[in-house]
Amino acid sequence: MTEKTFKIAGPMFDRRGALRLMGASAAVFGAGSGGRFAMASEGDDIIRSHGYSFFGDLKYPKDFPHFDYVNPNAPKGGEITLSTRGSFDGFNRWAWRGNPETSSGIVGEAMFGEMPWGGGLPADSITDSYCLIAREVEYPKDKTWCVFHMRDDVVFRDGSPVRAQDAAFTHNLFLEQGIRSFARSVKERIEAVEVVDDHTLRYKFVDGISRRSLVSQVGGTPIFSEKWYAETGERLDEPSVMSPMASGPYQVGDYEFNRYVVYERNPNYWGWDHPANIGRHNFDRVRIEYFSDATAEFEAFKAGVYTFRSEGSTKRWSTGYDFPGVERGDVIKEALPDGTAPNNSGVIFNTTKAPLDNRTVRHALSLAFNFEWTRESLQYDLTTQINSFVQGQEWEAKGVPEGAELALLQSLGDVVPPEMLSEPAVMAHTSNASTPVDRRNKRTALRLLAEAGWQVNDAGKLVDENGQQMSLDFLVISSWDDTRLASIETYVKTLENWGIQVKADKVDSAQGQQRFLDKAYDLIHTRILSFSAAGTGLRQLFGSETAVVSSYNPSALRSPMVDAIIDAALGTSSREEEVVALTALDRALRYERVIVPGGFVPENWVAYYNMYERPAELPPLAVGVLDFWWLNEEKQQALKASGALR
Template identity: 40%
Template sequence: MTPSRPRSAITVARSHDRARSLAMQALLTGAATLALAAAAFAQEAGDDVITSHGYTNFGELKYGPGEVLDYVNPDAPKGGEFSTWSLGNFDSFNPYARAGVPAALADIGTERLMTGTLDDPYGTYCFLCETVEYDKDRTYATFHLRDDVTFQNGEPVTAEDVKFTHELLVEQGIPEYRTSAAQFYDSIDVIDDHTVRFNFSDYMPKNVRVQQAGGTPVFSKDWFEDTGARLDKSATEPFMTTGPYVLDSVEYNRQVVYAKDPDYWGADLPLNQGRNNFDTVRIEYFADSSAALEAFKAGEYLYREETDPADWNTAYNFRALDNGYVTREEIEDGSVGQRFSWVFNLDKEKWQDRRVREAIAMMFNFDWSNDTLYYGAYRQPASFWNNTDLAADGKPSAAEIEILQPLVDEGLLDPEILTEEAATPVDHDAETNRPSRRIIRAAAALLDDAGWETGEDGVRRKDGEPLTLTFIQFNPQYDKVITPFLSNLGQIGVQGNLERVDTAQYVQRRREGNFDLTNNVFAFGFEPSTGLKQWFGSENADDSSRNVMRLRNEAVDRLIDVVTTEVDTLDELTTATNALDRTLRRIAFDIPFQYNPFTWVAYYNTYDHPEDLPPLGVGALDFWWWDEDAAQDLRAAGAF
């Protein structure tokens, strides 16, 4: 479970977050003994106690202690500047609060006890710790901290800082995190300055205990107490943490620059080799993506992840690219495919009827939008776990039925879920945006059945109230697909409206539930866990930054429990997630828009990277590097 809220950030933040939040730096220092290398995962320290440099629920860890990551260039040169862009504005450096809009990469300095990598989807490794010790039943985990870790102000990190950070998150973190985190541990014991023990409660599922304890960020207790900073308030500077970058300069809503900490404690760690290569990281802010693209062409910043297929296919025709100063790459994305969709506000009575939601969704013609507006580049996400075995497919297996049957017997799910194919979006004709007569008739029939009658003016009404839909947006990039969709809704008597708001209003209205449809990006890893409660759990529906649709469904709650508490093998995890995915799709609380199976990047040839990139992220800020000779040549040529 991640204690921070989803936030708007630069496009490169996806790779950066995987590298630092889902897959940050990982390491155990000291020479690896032959015995440890052979064990590859754990060293038994008694019949019931395991001491290890990492943890995994499935199979073995990819890396042994002291090993360098396979996908980096350990001899990568240091220096230069990484520059990219972000959309909108910002007024805070606190990504953990709802107050304010955080700057891009506001958590660039945050490190955790343990971390993952970009090529081991199930492994997590000691980083601020040297080893983790736990019993086979995982009733506790004891972290033995490195004795050389310091905060960015030079003060040493202690076990007391670890305990303090957890307590701070429970007290001041976002509500959906606090709800669960407060129940995670029976106690957290500081054994000595470099040893901290987490005693797990029965509330926390066994399979997530070690990773959850190890995934908590570590803040300076003294700094928080001296400054009076709070996690639930906006902040004018980043929190005191341990990472390699610190805030260098800021022009609010225009630019933020981070600089390498020359005294960074982890610079020489083996698993940091070939990483954190840039001296500075600069993010330029723009009001719209078109202006940002023109700035890239002019060399005002040098790295761009493109998200608009139209721009990718038509707008990259400028001098620097033609002259070979800029490289364009289409990189296959091996991570779980994100589900970018539009979610209904289920707190509104009119959207509580699934028939109404399904009728609305049927009128979105993805096929036409994709071919006409996006050059056929996108895929429409059927699942919440696209591109993986976790996605439900076809009719449920016997193992899935075993999980779903009790929920059907109790009346929590319709019996049809046991015999029907997993729900998929409606196929449309790509030649025209207007849905076929067959689809219009089917959608109209659903609204008729739900009691929404068509008046003489063609408008659907129920109890005298028209069926209206307000779509809130802050990014004009999606106007071209939303406007035709709203036009289609008129074919079935629904009055649709697109309302443009600024970033702050967008965040506030989503929080207050002042919308009918809004964007949500569902992003998961290969090992779903307690974070599912933040996304879909009833207990967080009243005040959640992830469960934006305000889903409250007992069957979903029960299935989340199965995924997080009742699986011991990868096959069991897959089956349970299939059942959850099938159920979420059947509820139809969202309209799936798109996902991209590739990452599109363009960059000036001042940047270089290893030939073989890892499957779970591009990692531009993580392990790419600056080529000073190439930079001098491009400057001399007037490329930027």
């Protein structure tokens, strides 16, 4: 199992597949661009609601008091301390350069609510969004436009009011200075934005396109202060030690670069009594400690330097939690249920680089990975093989396509290879667990490589027709955990056994981040996000138009078949049709063989000092430690009195 050890800069997705507006574009649509929009007349078929679901089936009614899974009486106060590895040089999460602090985007809020520390809101529904800065959202059934009616009591952390003008300014700011991979998507989808009055903002969408996630998309754009940017001269695309002026429940407090940061309650936060916030944001302070390597990080947890840990190492989970704090009950070790599909971690091929632009070569090289040996030798038999991009979900492709899925694939014509229609979905290969190099898989791989023009010469080198040895550059980050590094080392040695030259020198997290963004690698061990709904964000994950620049498409996949399926998914009109299209997408992605899938743990592994509490029933889509857990101060004092905590 792998751990997140360096930040992937770029736009953020919600679980509906919508991509929040965080792109860059040369085109700027100012407030009032294209003339004023006419407001809806009494006779129009208009929906006005406290939330949004594309299918119109919101779980929570207008007067809901709080989300079902929270404790509305959760006590407020205290501090929770977590950890991360790497470094940071500022707090502008949206800068294209530099190395911003991991959680610095939490200061922002949008028309619709989200979990600021990561995850969709609510955590018990895939399809719903609920108004936060907006009081209501209004749109016609054909979703050609939407209007946000904003609350009049929302203020930035400096106490100044949040206005529709600020929202329009932020929209344009992302277009001018935001992440470049979203530029084309914005221009193709959002025709204009208009400030109707101080608390009313209207978006007009381009005609003739899918409206699948446009309302969610614009509703998820964070809102920053226009006045603050004018006064400070800050830019969204430049690194900065300043945090953008926003309205969220937390703000940057104390920090020391590359050592720690403290996020503290915003004293001017407007929304404590909002139904979407009841039972949430319970800690006064969230402290994040930075470490240079995994060993120092874990030793610090054992010493109580930080107090909550999400465990990603099978080795540590199996052998590391035998220290006195666990034995005394001062530290709780717990496996929590996980209702989401695992992110697809493994070795990913950069398909823009030859010879990895050849699917047959990718298939062959994937056979060098021995999951069974890795699981037994490095992962303590605790992982499960990943086969699907949406493992364990209803829309996981299984067997040969049938019924509605087959009909969909057939309707796409020649972009779908004939074998896709008649063969089972691609599954991960099996290997001999007793040795890292599986001879059967090696023979198959060398045959496939020969078909692609690669042969082993008399010197044992895999060469092309010109005698040039296959050479691959593997991007490896020095702060990755030992298990991950050992897995990579084993894979590299197998490739070398086959006669391939592999450069796998370790780099620091800052250099690795830049190379990741520039796609300056042939291979990388990272993750591809899973998906649960059809949204325009699918094009950022898997589409051809932004493949080279999208930070969420590490394989730079450019597949006409995948593009066509995404288009079909965006055109569905029911959840049933959507599931069919997502199943076809999973099948197509597996056919393209852009990743050598690793393993996953179908649970959330956490360890924490016995002073944190949570609702008895967790929602299926989030652990939510920073969202709806809380501190028991009596337990904290008992830990301090016993010497378990400083």
